[in-house]
Amino acid sequence: MSEPTTRAANMAEAARALRQVSRAKPVEILFWLLALASFLFLPDQYLLLNEVAITGLFALSLDLVIGYGGIVSLGHAAFFGFGCYLAGLLTKFGVPDPLMGLAIAAVGTGVLGFVTSFLVLRGSDLTRIMVTISIAVLLGEIANRLPGLTGGADGLQGVAPGLLLGRFEFDIFGQVAYGYSLAVTFVLFLIARRFIFSPFGWSIRAVKQNALRTSSIGIHVNRRLVVAYTLAAAYAGVAGALLAQTTSFVSLDVLAFHRSADLLLILIIGGTGYLYGGLVGALLFKVIQDFLANLTPEYWEFWIGMLLVALVLIGRDRVTGLPAMLIGKFRRA
Amino acid sequence: MTAALQTRNLLRRFGGLVATNDVSITLEQGARHALIGPNGAGKTTLINLLTGVLRPTSGTIWLAGEDITRTSRARRVELGLVRTFQINQLFPGFTPLQSVGLAVSRRLGLDRNMFRTIGSDPRVVGECVDVLERFDLIDVMNRPTASLPYGRQRLLEIAIAIACGPRVLLLDEPAAGVPEGERGEIMDGLAALPADVTVLLIEHDMDLVFRFASRISVLVQGALLVEGTAEEVANDPRVREVYLGDDAHG
Amino acid sequence: MLTNLFDGVAYGMLLFVIACGLSVTLGLMNLINLAHGAFAMAGGYITVVLVNRMGVPFFAALPLAFVLSALLGLVMERTLYVHVYRKSHLEQVMFSIGLVFMAMPAVSFFLGSEQKFITVPAFLDTRYEVFGVSMGAYRLLIILVCGLLAAGLQFIVARTRFGSQLRAAVDDPMVARGLGIRVDAVFATTFAVGSGLAGLGGALGANLLGLDPTFPVKYMVYFLIVVAVGGSAGMTGPLVAAILLGIADVSGKYYLPQFGSFFIYALMIVVLLWRPQGLFARPGGR
Numbered sequence: 001m002s003e004p005t006t007r008a009a010n011m012a013e014a015a016r017a018l019r020q021v022s023r024a025k026p027v028e029i030l031f032w033l034l035a036l037a038s039f040l041f042l043p044d045q046y047l048l049l050n051e052v053a054i055t056g057l058f059a060l061s062l063d064l065v066i067g068y069g070g071i072v073s074l075g076h077a078a079f080f081g082f083g084c085y086l087a088g089l090l091t092k093f094g095v096p097d098p099l100m101g102l103a104i105a106a107v108g109t110g111v112l113g114f115v116t117s118f119l120v121l122r123g124s125d126l127t128r129i130m131v132t133i134s135i136a137v138l139l140g141e142i143a144n145r146l147p148g149l150t151g152g153a154d155g156l157q158g159v160a161p162g163l164l165l166g167r168f169e170f171d172i173f174g175q176v177a178y179g180y181s182l183a184v185t186f187v188l189f190l191i192a193r194r195f196i197f198s199p200f201g202w203s204i205r206a207v208k209q210n211a212l213r214t215s216s217i218g219i220h221v222n223r224r225l226v227v228a229y230t231l232a233a234a235y236a237g238v239a240g241a242l243l244a245q246t247t248s249f250v251s252l253d254v255l256a257f258h259r260s261a262d263l264l265l266i267l268i269i270g271g272t273g274y275l276y277g278g279l280v281g282a283l284l285f286k287v288i289q290d291f292l293a294n295l296t297p298e299y300w301e302f303w304i305g306m307l308l309v310a311l312v313l314i315g316r317d318r319v320t321g322l323p324a325m326l327i328g329k330f331r332r333a
Numbered sequence: 334m335t336a337a338l339q340t341r342n343l344l345r346r347f348g349g350l351v352a353t354n355d356v357s358i359t360l361e362q363g364a365r366h367a368l369i370g371p372n373g374a375g376k377t378t379l380i381n382l383l384t385g386v387l388r389p390t391s392g393t394i395w396l397a398g399e400d401i402t403r404t405s406r407a408r409r410v411e412l413g414l415v416r417t418f419q420i421n422q423l424f425p426g427f428t429p430l431q432s433v434g435l436a437v438s439r440r441l442g443l444d445r446n447m448f449r450t451i452g453s454d455p456r457v458v459g460e461c462v463d464v465l466e467r468f469d470l471i472d473v474m475n476r477p478t479a480s481l482p483y484g485r486q487r488l489l490e491i492a493i494a495i496a497c498g499p500r501v502l503l504l505d506e507p508a509a510g511v512p513e514g515e516r517g518e519i520m521d522g523l524a525a526l527p528a529d530v531t532v533l534l535i536e537h538d539m540d541l542v543f544r545f546a547s548r549i550s551v552l553v554q555g556a557l558l559v560e561g562t563a564e565e566v567a568n569d570p571r572v573r574e575v576y577l578g579d580d581a582h583g
Numbered sequence: 584m585l586t587n588l589f590d591g592v593a594y595g596m597l598l599f600v601i602a603c604g605l606s607v608t609l610g611l612m613n614l615i616n617l618a619h620g621a622f623a624m625a626g627g628y629i630t631v632v633l634v635n636r637m638g639v640p641f642f643a644a645l646p647l648a649f650v651l652s653a654l655l656g657l658v659m660e661r662t663l664y665v666h667v668y669r670k671s672h673l674e675q676v677m678f679s680i681g682l683v684f685m686a687m688p689a690v691s692f693f694l695g696s697e698q699k700f701i702t703v704p705a706f707l708d709t710r711y712e713v714f715g716v717s718m719g720a721y722r723l724l725i726i727l728v729c730g731l732l733a734a735g736l737q738f739i740v741a742r743t744r745f746g747s748q749l750r751a752a753v754d755d756p757m758v759a760r761g762l763g764i765r766v767d768a769v770f771a772t773t774f775a776v777g778s779g780l781a782g783l784g785g786a787l788g789a790n791l792l793g794l795d796p797t798f799p800v801k802y803m804v805y806f807l808i809v810v811a812v813g814g815s816a817g818m819t820g821p822l823v824a825a826i827l828l829g830i831a832d833v834s835g836k837y838y839l840p841q842f843g844s845f846f847i848y849a850l851m852i853v854v855l856l857w858r859p860q861g862l863f864a865r866p867g868g869r
Contacts, residue, residue: 010462010471017430017475018452018461072673074680119852123811125672126615127855130807134848137804141845199438200447206424206435213422216384217436217497218410219444257800261680268677299692305684312678313666 022197031276032186039182046174052282053181054242057188059266059278061235066264067272068196069228070208072125074260075132076236078116078139081255083109083237085143085150088159088244096162098245102184105241106234113233117226133257140255155251159244170246177246184242185279188235193275195231204228205273258301265308335398337362337531338383338414338501343392345382352378353389354555360501360531367534367546371575375555376535377419380503384416385409397500413500417490419509419535425479429470429489432478433461436496460496467525468492469518484515488522501531508538520544543567551575585716587834593722595829596729597791599822601784601802602809603736604777606821609810610753612668612770615675618682619781619806620799626652626782627789627798628690631699641703645728645786652782657775664774665767683799691796698795701786725787732780737818749773750817805832808851 038049062076083105090101119131143150150156163169168176195201206214207221215221244250253259262285269288270281288307292300338360345353352375360366370376381387383394385406394402396414404412424432434451437460438444452458465471468488473481478489487507494502508519516538523545526532536542542549542563549566551558559569566572605619626648633639633647659682667678707721740746752759752766760766785794792802805828813824828847835846 007462007466010466011458014430014462014465014474015452015455015458017428018434018458019450021431021452022450066673072676074676119856123855126609126807127811129615129617129676130804130811131852131855133804133807134851138845138848141848145841145845195447197450198447199435199444199449199451202431202435202438202451203444206427209424209426210422213418213424213493215406216410216416216418216422217493218407218415218439220407257803261684264677264680299688301684302688302692305681305686305688308677308681308684309663310681312670312674312681313663 022193028276031279035182035186039179043173043175046178048286050174050178050181050246052286053178053185054239054246055263055266055286056279056282057181057185057242058236058239059263059270059282060185060189060192060275061232061239061278062263062267063272063275063278064192064228064232064235066267067274067277068201068204068208069225069232071120071225071229072128073120073132074129074257074264075134075136076232076263077255077257077259078132078136079109079113079233079236080240080243080259081136081139081143082112083240084244084250084254085156085240086237087241088156088250089149091159091161091245092156096160097166098161098164098180101161101245102238102241105237109237109240110230110234112237114226114230116233117229120229121222121225133260136255136257136260140252143252143255150250153252155249156244157249159248159250161245161248170248174246181242181246184238188238189275189279192235196275200224200227262304265304268308268311336360336395337364337397338533339395340383341393341395343379343382343394344390345378345387346390352555353382356392356552356555356557358550358557358560360533362531363529364531365534365545365547366532367536367542367549368552369536369539369542369549370552370558374552376552377505378555379552380416380505380535383503384414410497413498414503415494415497415499415501416503417494417505417507419505421486421490423478423486423489423493425477427478428475429465429478429481429492430461430474432489432493433464433496436493437461437464440496440498464492464496467495468522469525482515484511484518487511487515487519491522491526495526495530499530501533502526504532504534504536506536507534508536508541516541585714586718587837588830589716589718590722591830591833592826593725593729593829594791594833595826596726596733596822597784597788598805598809598829599825600729600732601781601788602806602825603733603818603821604773604780605806606810606813607749607753607773607777608770612756614664614668615672615679616664617676617679617803617807618686618799619679619777620802621683621686622652622656622778622781623785623788623802624686624690624794624796624798625655626779626785627701627794628694628699629782630701630786630789631694631794634701635699641701645783648786649779649783652785653775653779655782656778657771659778660771660774683803686799687796696796698793699789700794701789703790721790725791728787729784732783733818733822740818745769745772804848804851808847812851812854 038045042049058080061079062073065071065073065076086108087101087105090104095101095104116135119135120128123131144152146152147154161170164176164180170176203214203219204224206219207224211221240254243254266281266285267277268281269284270277270279289300292303296303336359339358341357343353343356344351356379368376368379378387382389385404389402392402393400396409396412399412401409401412401414427435434457435444437457438451441454441456443454443457462471465474468491470485470488470492473485478486481489491504491507507523508516511519520541534542534545546563548561549563550560551566551572553575558575559566559572561569601623602619605616608614608616629651630644630648633644634641639647667675703721707724709720711718711720711723740749748759748764748769751762752764752769756766792798808828809821809825812828813821831850832844832847836844839846
């Protein structure tokens with residue numbers, strides 16, 4: 001067919017191209033170096049940064065569902081809240097070790113995700129939206145109706161996790177808290193990244209692009225989505241568990257609708273389908289939220305809503321591309 | 334020798350309408366078989382029955398002697414029955430290399446692996462290059478699929494199917510929508526199909542059909558009208574009347 | 584028992600009048616509009632302002648609520664919604680949630696965040712005892728008005744020229760365009776009427792459902808249930824779904840108060856497990 005030499009060259013080129021996709025880019029290394037620098041040099045922002053890291057992990061989880069799986073979910077807080085309560089209760093009732101709590105929360109939420117995935121994956125986008133909202137509302141109702149266990153509307157108080165790794169005590173400045181959240185987020189990010197570039201992750205991306213063709217090359221589409229949804233649920237559960245452990249408090253708010261909706265916004269601001277969208281979005285969202293809350297404390301949601309509408313109508317690419325475009329014009333001028 | 338693909342008395346009703354009427358068809362190993370018929374003859378329904386998108390009302394389908402009438406779609410692909418689509422069904426965000434790589438990984442049973450990267454197995458790389466070279470896609474293998482010319486996309490449609498390692502390949506109008514100038518590429522692509530793969534070609538382009546197929550079946554109103562060699566079919570007066578005649582006038 | 588049934592029917596009919604527009608827009612333009620409840624809220628607040636502040640009689644305010652909400656819907660459709668029909672469901676979801684997020688603070692900014700009640704004529708507060716069933720005059724009015732509306736809508740969809748155009752457009756917009764039906768105009772009209780009906784439902788139901796700025800989120804899932812369970816094939820499906828939902832919710836809250844709305848969500852999940860395309864969807868329909 002072709003000369004042996006061209007074939008060898010083609011082989012090398014194909015192998016290179018396939019490796020290239022999953023290779024860490026310099027900007028990624030820079031990103032995590034900056035995250036590390038924030039831990040080393042921003043001690044007075046630990047509490048805020050801790051929240052950003054947790055929200056970022058939570059949004060990464062939603063990215064696995066929406067950005068990679070193509071499943072529109074408006075109830076992702078169900079898993080976050082479930083993990084949050086699970087970790088809080090574990091800490092209160094006999095498992096003070098944070099990492100153990102985290103692991104149990106991950107498994108428990110994963111099981112919840114696995115079971116509910118069969119409900120969610122049936123039906124159209126509309127029924128998916130409804131079912132995901134409903135599952136979150138149901139869990140919220142349960143938490144609300146069991147005040148003996150969850151503290152009901154008062155929230156679960158007195159969550160006091162033990163020493164991290166048997167050595168570090170959670171301090172009031174949030175140093176250990178942020179270090180812990182950042183480290184967990186980093187490790188889970190690496191696992192997600194590995195997952196996405198594996199043949200399995202590849203097949204999930206294929207499903208989103210063309211489910212018909214994916215099934216026509218012999219891949220069971222629904223089974224793939226079940227796995228993606230379960231993994232994402234476990235991630236959200238870990239994020240929730242981190243929140244419970246690092247803030248020593250769980251409120252009904254962790255299951256609220258606006259949390260799922262805000263999360264969607266975060267992901268859209270940051271961008272879907274490249275893994276960093278959730279982390280970047282979480283940081284931007286926090287900044288925007290603080291800015292708006294200072295401007296109009298009671299009505300900041302209005303501006304968030306307007307941002308959502310604008311992002312859709314104008315197109316996300318054009319909004320985020322604006323700074324780059326302006327710089328380009330400036331240079332040409 | 335068992336036939337590669339065989340149906341017996343295949344029947345499918347939609348309400349009162351009989352879309353596939355008592356179709357018995359046999360594809361020998363390595364056959365180059367074409368299925369022709371006017372629009373609405375039930376060709377696509379037949380493909381959907383064979384691949385498991387639709388279930389037959391009655392009748393049986395065998396793949397290499399195994400009854401697959403009730404087998405799931407994905408399982409039929411595993412058993413070696415693969416199709417292409419009349420309207421491109423590609424992965425617009427992947428490159429041809431990535432698309433073919435996914436299909437190859439699937440065939441080699443590596444697709445459930447969650448922790449290795451897709452190109453880490455040299456067998457995957459080797460088979461990708463084989464398929465891409467065969468369909469002359471090697472020079473565009475790293476371009477996004479959506480940016481390829483239409484003719485190349487049609488070839489990729491076939492390349493992905495071949496990467497699944499089919500024993501029987503169903504080609505649903507591979508030349509559909511391809512501009513005159515790029516038809517040669519499609520013809521070359523069909524000629525490059527491995528000889529041991531059994532092919533059922535559905536096509537409107539008679540030129541293509543007669544150059545490619547050694548046997549032809551004619552489907553009219555859901556039922557088989559004639560089956561025979563290209564020459565027999567071309568000279569059959571009934572075929573001329575219902576099909577070629579129509580074509581000539583219309 | 585029968586009183587609960589009666590209350591449930593009244594509640595269900597309200598849900599139907601509010602949500603029927605949603606089912607048509609979903610079926611017609613494949614649009615997921617989570618902001619539909621905001622139009623109902625608008626109708627409720629329009630009536631509050633008209634009746635409580637400007638002294639307009641209640642029965643005169645209802646048609647005004649319809650007209651003003653419909654106008655609002657028409658303006659929104661022509662300026663904003665028209666741009667998102669061709670976008671993905673994810674984008675439609677974000678867009679309409681954005682509208683909800685804007686509507687809620689806007690309402691509390693202008694009218695306060697506490698729950699509002701519409702002052703209704705005194706005779707609507709009376710209760711009648713019929714065969715041992717206690718029926719509130721206000722709920723009777725709701726059943727009457729909504730029943731007439733449902734019958735009227737059914738007539739329009741099933742018998743008029745506009746209705747047949749609508750059904751053709753829902754079945755297949757491409758074919759309908761080919762037949763010379765102006766799908767855009769049909770849709771704008773439907774969207775406006777749907778918003779108007781939502782507004783009217785919001786006005787009628789304000790005192791029953793509880794009118795405050797969180798209204799669009801609080802009832803979002805209820806409206807979606809009506810659509811998803813009822814299907815978008817006609818008016819009958821959503822109507823039956825809405826009445827069943829109303830009865831289930833009222834009796835659930837009455838007999839199993841400790842479960843709150845738990846019951847209704849669980850029921851919905853069971854129904855969708857059983858029939859993912861809705862209870863009343865046509866086989867092969869969208």
